[in-house]
Amino acid sequence: MPPQLKRLLPAFIIFILLFLVLKYYLTPETFGEKGHYRYSSIAEVQNIDMKYAGMDKCNECHDDKVEELGMDVHADLSCEACHGPGLTHAENDGDYEILIPTEREFCALCHSKNISRSTRIITQINILEHNTGKKCIDCHNPHMPWELKE
Amino acid sequence: MGTKGVKNSRRDFLKKTAIVGGGTIAASLLNPFDAVLIASEDPGDKSKVWWGYVIDIDKCIGCGRCANACKTENDVPKEPFFFRTWVEHYTINNDGDVHVESPNGGIDGFEQTLDKDDVFKTFFVPKMCNHCHKSPCVQVCQVGATYDTPDGVVLVDDKYCIGCRYCVQACPYGCRYIHPEKKVADKCTLCYHRISKGKTTACIEVCPTSARMIGNLNDEKGPLVKFLKNHNCLVLKPHLNTASKLFYNSLNAEVR
Structure with missing residues (x-):
C-alpha cells in the first residue's frame, strides 16, 4: 500500500463513520418505509379534523x-x-x-x-x-x- | 517495460471498459431505469384504491362555493392569493383574444365585463392540484417532504418541509403556495382526512351542480371510470407528461 493512501485511509473511514452516525440520528422515524418520505405523515394528514359534516x-x-x-x-x-x-x-x-x-x-x-x-x-x-x-x-x-x- | 507493457495495458483497459459498459447496458435491460417513475410509487396493485378526479366544465356555473368551502375546511388563509382550489373565468372574444380572470378565486362571484355581442365563447374552469402520477413537485423536493401516497394522492409533510419553494416553482399548474404562517408549502390534499374516512371532499360536498367528482381509477365499473368512458375528458398540459389524474370534460384548447 502506498504511504499516501495509508495516511488518508483512516481519515476516510472516520468521515464515512461520522456520516453514518449523523444519518442514523438525523433521519426521522418511518422515513423510507414506503418511499422517499416520512410514512407516518400520511396518518398525520388523515387525522386532521373535518369541518363539513356531510x-x-x-x-x-x-x-x-x-x-x-x-x-x-x-x-x-x-x-x-x-x-x-x-x-x-x-x-x-x-x-x-x-x-x-x-x-x-x-x-x-x-x-x-x-x-x-x-x-x-x-x-x-x-x-x-x-x-x-x-x-x-x-x-x-x-x-x-x-x-x-x- | 517496453512496447509489450503498453500493449497489454491498452488491451486490459479495453477489456475493462467493455465489461463495465456491457454490464451497465445488460443491467439496464434487466431493470429499465425510469428516471421519472422513480420519483413516485407505481399504481401496481389494481385491487387497491387509486384516486382520480373529474371536473365537468359544462356543469360549472362559477358560484365559487368550492373555493370557499376548501378554504374553510382546510384553514387556507383568507387573503385572495392563497388557494387550494379556485375558479377561473374564461372569455374568448370574437377576435380570438382570451381573457382569464379569477377575482378572489371566484368566492365573491363573477361578473361578465365584456359585451354579449363581443363574446365568442365563455365558461368557468375550476382549478386545483392535479395529483400527477409523475409529479414535477415530488421530483424536485430534496428532503422528501412532498410525496405520492400509495393510493395516488400528492401530499406535503408540513413538519419536514423546509419551505425552499422549489415545488412551488416546479408545479406547472400553479397549485402550490407557501403558507404565510407555517412557512411551508401547502396545497390540495384531495381532502385526504375526509376521503380516507369515507366522506367526500369539501369542494364536492358543496358543489350545487355536481360538476366535480372523485373516484377510484382502479375500479373499472365505478362511476369515475364510467364517466371517463362516456365523455371526452382531457388533462391540462398533457405535453408535460405529468400523468395528471385530474380530468376535465369539455376542456377548451385555450385553457392553460
Whole structure:
C-alpha cells in the first residue's frame, strides 16, 4: 500500500463513520418505509379534523328539511352548500349555529344572469331588475324554491 | 517495460471498459431505469384504491362555493392569493383574444365585463392540484417532504418541509403556495382526512351542480371510470407528461 493512501485511509473511514452516525440520528422515524418520505405523515394528514359534516349527518336530525330539499330542482344541493360547515353544530346538539344566508347577493352567486352559465344547468335572473329591494327569501322558500310564498 | 507493457495495458483497459459498459447496458435491460417513475410509487396493485378526479366544465356555473368551502375546511388563509382550489373565468372574444380572470378565486362571484355581442365563447374552469402520477413537485423536493401516497394522492409533510419553494416553482399548474404562517408549502390534499374516512371532499360536498367528482381509477365499473368512458375528458398540459389524474370534460384548447 502506498504511504499516501495509508495516511488518508483512516481519515476516510472516520468521515464515512461520522456520516453514518449523523444519518442514523438525523433521519426521522418511518422515513423510507414506503418511499422517499416520512410514512407516518400520511396518518398525520388523515387525522386532521373535518369541518363539513356531510348530508347524512344533517339527515339524522333534519330529515324533514332534507326530504323537502330532495323533492325537486334543489335536490342536488347539499345542506352545507348554503349553510356552511356543520360538523361542530351537529356534534354539539345544535349549540353552534350554522349560517342562514338571507341576502340577495348569496342567491345571486348561483342565480345571477351570466352568459358563461348554461341555461340548461341553472335558472338565472337579472338581479338588477328582478324585484329590487326585496329579499329572495321573501317570496321563495329556498328549500322548495318552486313554491312562491304569499 | 517496453512496447509489450503498453500493449497489454491498452488491451486490459479495453477489456475493462467493455465489461463495465456491457454490464451497465445488460443491467439496464434487466431493470429499465425510469428516471421519472422513480420519483413516485407505481399504481401496481389494481385491487387497491387509486384516486382520480373529474371536473365537468359544462356543469360549472362559477358560484365559487368550492373555493370557499376548501378554504374553510382546510384553514387556507383568507387573503385572495392563497388557494387550494379556485375558479377561473374564461372569455374568448370574437377576435380570438382570451381573457382569464379569477377575482378572489371566484368566492365573491363573477361578473361578465365584456359585451354579449363581443363574446365568442365563455365558461368557468375550476382549478386545483392535479395529483400527477409523475409529479414535477415530488421530483424536485430534496428532503422528501412532498410525496405520492400509495393510493395516488400528492401530499406535503408540513413538519419536514423546509419551505425552499422549489415545488412551488416546479408545479406547472400553479397549485402550490407557501403558507404565510407555517412557512411551508401547502396545497390540495384531495381532502385526504375526509376521503380516507369515507366522506367526500369539501369542494364536492358543496358543489350545487355536481360538476366535480372523485373516484377510484382502479375500479373499472365505478362511476369515475364510467364517466371517463362516456365523455371526452382531457388533462391540462398533457405535453408535460405529468400523468395528471385530474380530468376535465369539455376542456377548451385555450385553457392553460
